[in-house]
Amino acid sequence: MSGATRRLVVVGNGMAGVACVEQILKRKHDFEITIFGDEPHVNYNRILLSSVLAGEKSAEDIVLNDVDWYRENGLRARLGVRVAGIDRAAQTVIDDEGRATHFDELILATGSSAFIPPIPGVEKKNVHVFRTLDDTRALLEKSRKGCRAVVIGGGLLGLEAARGLQLRGCEVSVVHLMETLMERQLDRDGGAYLLRKIENLGIRVMLPKQTAALTGNGRVEGLRFASGEELEADLVVIAAGIKPNAELARKAALEVRRGIVVDDYMQTSDPHIHAVGECTEHRGQTFGLVAPLMEQAKVLASTLTGSRAVAFTGASTAAKLKIMGVEIFSAGSIDESEPGIETVRYEDPSLGIYKKLFLKDNRLRGVILVGDISDERRYTEWLRQDSDLSSQRRHLLFPPPVEDPGLEVAAMPESEIICGCNGVSKGTIIGAIHEKGITTLSELKTCTRASTSCGSCTGLCEQLLRAVAPDFQEETRTTLCSCVPFSYEQLRDIVKGQQLKSVQEVLNVYGNRKGCEICKPALSYMLDMLWCGGHEEDRSARFINDRVHANIQKDGTFSVIPRMRGGVTSPDELRRIADVAEKYNVRMVKVTGSQRLDLLGVKKSDLPKVWADLGMPSGQAYTKGVRMVKTCVGTEFCRFGTQDSTSAGIELERRLENLFTPHKVKMGVVGCPRNCAEATVKDIGMVGQEGSWQVVVGGAAGKSVRKADLLITVETTGQALEACELFFQYYRENANYLERTYDFVERLGIEKVRKETVYASEQERRSLLDRLQRSKTISKDAWLERETPVNPTQFVQIQPIQSPALKETII
Amino acid sequence: MNREHNWTKITAVANIPPQEGRSVTVGEVELAIFNLHDRFVTIENRCPHKGGPLCDGIVSGTSVVCPLHGWRFDLDSGAAVRASLPACVTVFPTRVEEGIILVDPSAGRRITSEEAAA
Numbered sequence: 001m002s003g004a005t006r007r008l009v010v011v012g013n014g015m016a017g018v019a020c021v022e023q024i025l026k027r028k029h030d031f032e033i034t035i036f037g038d039e040p041h042v043n044y045n046r047i048l049l050s051s052v053l054a055g056e057k058s059a060e061d062i063v064l065n066d067v068d069w070y071r072e073n074g075l076r077a078r079l080g081v082r083v084a085g086i087d088r089a090a091q092t093v094i095d096d097e098g099r100a101t102h103f104d105e106l107i108l109a110t111g112s113s114a115f116i117p118p119i120p121g122v123e124k125k126n127v128h129v130f131r132t133l134d135d136t137r138a139l140l141e142k143s144r145k146g147c148r149a150v151v152i153g154g155g156l157l158g159l160e161a162a163r164g165l166q167l168r169g170c171e172v173s174v175v176h177l178m179e180t181l182m183e184r185q186l187d188r189d190g191g192a193y194l195l196r197k198i199e200n201l202g203i204r205v206m207l208p209k210q211t212a213a214l215t216g217n218g219r220v221e222g223l224r225f226a227s228g229e230e231l232e233a234d235l236v237v238i239a240a241g242i243k244p245n246a247e248l249a250r251k252a253a254l255e256v257r258r259g260i261v262v263d264d265y266m267q268t269s270d271p272h273i274h275a276v277g278e279c280t281e282h283r284g285q286t287f288g289l290v291a292p293l294m295e296q297a298k299v300l301a302s303t304l305t306g307s308r309a310v311a312f313t314g315a316s317t318a319a320k321l322k323i324m325g326v327e328i329f330s331a332g333s334i335d336e337s338e339p340g341i342e343t344v345r346y347e348d349p350s351l352g353i354y355k356k357l358f359l360k361d362n363r364l365r366g367v368i369l370v371g372d373i374s375d376e377r378r379y380t381e382w383l384r385q386d387s388d389l390s391s392q393r394r395h396l397l398f399p400p401p402v403e404d405p406g407l408e409v410a411a412m413p414e415s416e417i418i419c420g421c422n423g424v425s426k427g428t429i430i431g432a433i434h435e436k437g438i439t440t441l442s443e444l445k446t447c448t449r450a451s452t453s454c455g456s457c458t459g460l461c462e463q464l465l466r467a468v469a470p471d472f473q474e475e476t477r478t479t480l481c482s483c484v485p486f487s488y489e490q491l492r493d494i495v496k497g498q499q500l501k502s503v504q505e506v507l508n509v510y511g512n513r514k515g516c517e518i519c520k521p522a523l524s525y526m527l528d529m530l531w532c533g534g535h536e537e538d539r540s541a542r543f544i545n546d547r548v549h550a551n552i553q554k555d556g557t558f559s560v561i562p563r564m565r566g567g568v569t570s571p572d573e574l575r576r577i578a579d580v581a582e583k584y585n586v587r588m589v590k591v592t593g594s595q596r597l598d599l600l601g602v603k604k605s606d607l608p609k610v611w612a613d614l615g616m617p618s619g620q621a622y623t624k625g626v627r628m629v630k631t632c633v634g635t636e637f638c639r640f641g642t643q644d645s646t647s648a649g650i651e652l653e654r655r656l657e658n659l660f661t662p663h664k665v666k667m668g669v670v671g672c673p674r675n676c677a678e679a680t681v682k683d684i685g686m687v688g689q690e691g692s693w694q695v696v697v698g699g700a701a702g703k704s705v706r707k708a709d710l711l712i713t714v715e716t717t718g719q720a721l722e723a724c725e726l727f728f729q730y731y732r733e734n735a736n737y738l739e740r741t742y743d744f745v746e747r748l749g750i751e752k753v754r755k756e757t758v759y760a761s762e763q764e765r766r767s768l769l770d771r772l773q774r775s776k777t778i779s780k781d782a783w784l785e786r787e788t789p790v791n792p793t794q795f796v797q798i799q800p801i802q803s804p805a806l807k808e809t810i811i
Numbered sequence: 812m813n814r815e816h817n818w819t820k821i822t823a824v825a826n827i828p829p830q831e832g833r834s835v836t837v838g839e840v841e842l843a844i845f846n847l848h849d850r851f852v853t854i855e856n857r858c859p860h861k862g863g864p865l866c867d868g869i870v871s872g873t874s875v876v877c878p879l880h881g882w883r884f885d886l887d888s889g890a891a892v893r894a895s896l897p898a899c900v901t902v903f904p905t906r907v908e909e910g911i912i913l914v915d916p917s918a919g920r921r922i923t924s925e926e927a928a929a
């Protein structure tokens with residue numbers, strides 16, 4: 001910092017105060033800055049506490065500025081220290097340790113606190129509020145599976161808290177004073193739609209209910225309503241609203257009404273004291289969402305660093321519910337009683353979609369979207385610009401479809417705000433991309449702060465990056481299916497974060513409870529991979545092939561392909577195969593395209609006997625798993641052989657067999673580049689050459705033909721096998737279900753794959769191999785179920801107890 | 812329903828795991844019985860597309876997906892769901908008594924093609 005002259009003190013290390021400091025740091029300034037925060041944490045994203053409670057994010061994930069940031073910017077951070085008073089005459093603040101700190105300029109950014117209604121019993125144990133990280137941690141600790149939790153308040157915060165607790169396994173009820181949920185953001189009908197969605201999640205909603213007292217002896221045991229009814233509870237969360245933290249200002253005799261009164265430049269009644277954030281009251285309005293606060297932070301930063309060029313004139317507030325799968329958006333004024341207001345609405349009860357626009361003189365005044373918020377941005381822009389909509393009247397509820405989604409962002413004016421929370425415009429983002437050479441979303445986040453608050457503009461930011469950044473690196477996100485509308489990445493996080501261990505649990509909590517033939521097998525795979533086999537396997541969620549470990553044929557019979565590692569067999573095995581073929585009238589014995597033998601046309605009920613008689617392990621030819629390793633004869637017999645491809649192939653097959661994969665994995669090992677076993681068109685291939693192996697991945701010669709990419713060249717067979725294992729596990733963990741390696745490698749690019757497998761740090765490589773080992777240890781030959789079937793009728797044909805000839809008649 | 816039923820005892824409920832189906836031949840007909848957690852339902856075990864064994868399909872809510880080419884049938888009405896052509900399978904009355912599943916193989920009902928189309 002350049003020779004500091006003025007001392008700036010900020011009280012409140014929350015979102016608005018620190019945003020203001022960030023803005024000041026961006027400009028030329030002469031401040032020495034001290035920040036007081038009574039929470040013992042660095043600046044974090046309060047909005048995402050709901051996600052922390054829901055287990056979707058950890059406390060570390062929501063840090064906005066870490067310790068290094070304070071140090072690097074020369075800020076004095078007094079964390080865990082509360083400011084107790086302000087001496088305006090001496091221009092000092094007094095902290096709770098009694099120390100005075102001088103200021104030339106003071107910013108009050110004390111935020112607000114949870115409003116606790118005067119109900120008898122609120123002081124009891126296990127009654128909480130939900131405002132800070134510490135509150136969240138306390139809730140995480142208290143919320144156990146089966147715990148009966150009651151949330152008082154059916155607004156945004158209350159519902160998010162309720163969902164979070166439910167995801168921790170609590171039985172949750174929401175008690176709300178009003179007749180409908182979120183009545184400040186939704187009209188009656190919108191509230192009714194929301195109610196259904198919340199109840200569908202399995203959360204009980206009780207309305208209108210006035211809580212008269214919290215009962216219990218020391219610890220809360222229940223609620224008593226004004227109506228006399230009672231409700232039992234082990235945990236109560238009060239989310240009944242917020243009240244600005246204006247006490248400090250009031251004691252210092254600054255002008256305070258509901259909040260600390262500020263003018264359009266965020267100045268209080270004392271010219272050296274300013275205020276931003278939820279503690280303020282501007283033109284009679286107080287605030288509860290970040291977007292306007294970020295606006296305030298900018299205005300104050302520019303005022304303090306020299307100019308009064310920008311003023312804060314209030315900002316429209318848009319609210320969105322952050323519960324996955326319950327889409328709610330509301331913005332502007334939704335007051336229908338105002339003269340001249342007309343409303344336009346659309347609803348589809350079975351899809352749970354409800355949209356309502358409030359118009360006046362052909363201009364949008366307010367909007368409610370339930371169940372489909374895809375047009376949120378269009379409406380926000382209409383509100384912001386106060387657009388004349390006469391020419392759009394036919395397309396108010398559904399925009400004319402855009403063919404290329406990229407066009408939508410291309411058509412936006414430069415001034416349009418992309419990130420509403422942080423007020424970042426399209427122009428700013430494009431500027432940053434060009435000037436800073438940004439190629440990834442995370443770089444864009446650090447540089448512009450776009451998409452760092454609620455995250456709902458992430459998609460648009462990506463679109464912009466894709467359109468503008470020449471080397472944009474994408475993380476593709478496809479949703480699994482309409483039953484569970486989340487991307488694979490999200491689902492992997494959810495399953496891990498929530499410790500979900502069965503397909504039905506995932507469907508119950510994050511899906512439509514039913515599931516279908518697409519998502520059930522995909523989720524089965526995901527659980528098996530993430531829990532390394534230590535989960536509840538649900539057979540009904542798997543395709544018939546995976547229930548009976550054979551491949552269903554067009555006539556309902558099955559084919560049986562035993563494992564024949566490396567394509568090598570023996571006279572004894574061949575004899576057994578021949579005997580089985582005769583004994584069970586196998587319709588055809590066929591040499592497959594993968595160097596093994598196929599017994600076609602076996603009845604389901606014969607499968608266990610066939611496997612027993614074969615005495616060979618399953619070749620997994622029916623599943624998304626490890627198929628085979630084709631090998632050539634190599635140095636053992638071939639005059640050109642440079643490596644023992646046969647043994648190496650058998651060893652590779654042994655190490656990976658019985659494991660499941662996103663799609664089938666076929667491998668090949670050849671002794672020289674003549675490539676007789678086609679290793680260069682396999683998912684994983686090892687190509688021997690004099691003194692080394694090339695490990696290649698992502699090859700295919702099926703629906704598409706693709707030459708595999710070189711992963712690495714190594715000297716020993718041990719190293720080559722390890723490289724195969726690294727890639728194999730990496731594919732298992734990161735590919736989308738049903739994505740073959742040829743698509744996976746193509747999508748990520750071989751460079752990224754290399755960096756994250758064979759060239760990853762020693763520690764990362766170890767942990768990939770460890771996880772592979774864990775799965776491997778628990779895996780087993782599926783055909784052993786011939787002795788211990790998972791259920792008694794797995795292979796058996798059911799025989800009716802009564803034959804219809806003997807049937808008795810029941811009236 | 813007031814008419815007489817020819818209820819036939821099939822098998823113990825435990826023999827059909829939740830959300831799975833099993834086939835059973837009763838007289839002339841091959842049936843597929845499904846356990847939907849809260850009840851059992853029975854349809855003919857033959858997909859109208861190419862004869863696929865519906866008992867081996869994945870159950871999705873109250874429908875089953877044929878394991879061969881993915882046609883989907885509503886288990887209560889027997890109508891194909893989201894099919895390009897109206898198609899349906901016969902549905903048989905089913906109930907449980909003292910832990911035994913009973914089916915009336917003679918009271919199969921097949922909705923008309925107009926109903927299926929609707």
Ligand code: SRM
Nearest residue numbers: 551553559591592593594596621666700701702703704740
């Ligand atoms: C039996 C076999 C043909 C043969 O008689 O040789 C075979 C049979 C089937 N293949 Fe294959 N494939 C067989 C080798 C191959 C090969 C050759 C190879 O493995 O070297 C390929 C090309 C290589 C590849 O996969 O990259 C091959 C590419 C496919 C594909 C296309 C995959 C792709 O993404 O490109 C499918 C469809 C799919 O998996 O979605 C497929 C799917 C099938 C299925 C499983 C279709 C199905 O879902 O029912 C066939 C089962 C028939 C049945 O009723 O049992 N089969 N299939 C071979 C069994 C090999 C084994 O021992 O396990």
Ligand SMILES: Cc1cc2nc3c(=O)[nH]c(=O)nc-3n(C[C@H](O)[C@H](O)[C@H](O)COP(=O)(O)OP(=O)(O)OC[C@H]3O[C@@H](n4cnc5c(N)ncnc54)[C@H](O)[C@@H]3O)c2cc1C
Nearest residue numbers: 012014015016037038046047082083110111277278289290
């Ligand atoms: C769970 C949750 C979910 C939310 N979701 C959304 C959302 O989706 N969208 C949205 O726009 N908004 C949301 N909000 C609201 C948003 O977080 C607030 O609007 C925003 O944090 C307000 O910023 P602020 O800086 O004014 O206050 P805060 O972030 O509360 O910061 C004030 C800080 O000052 C400290 N402080 C107070 N008094 C003193 C003192 N005397 N001495 C020292 N330190 C003091 C406080 O402890 C606090 O750390 C959510 C809030 C919560 C709690």
Ligand code: SF4
Nearest residue numbers: 638641671672674676
């Ligand atoms: S890999 Fe090379 S050495 Fe081996 S069989 Fe093929 S051509 Fe011969």
Ligand code: FES
Nearest residue numbers: 858861863877880
């Ligand atoms: S046989 Fe059932 S879908 Fe083809």
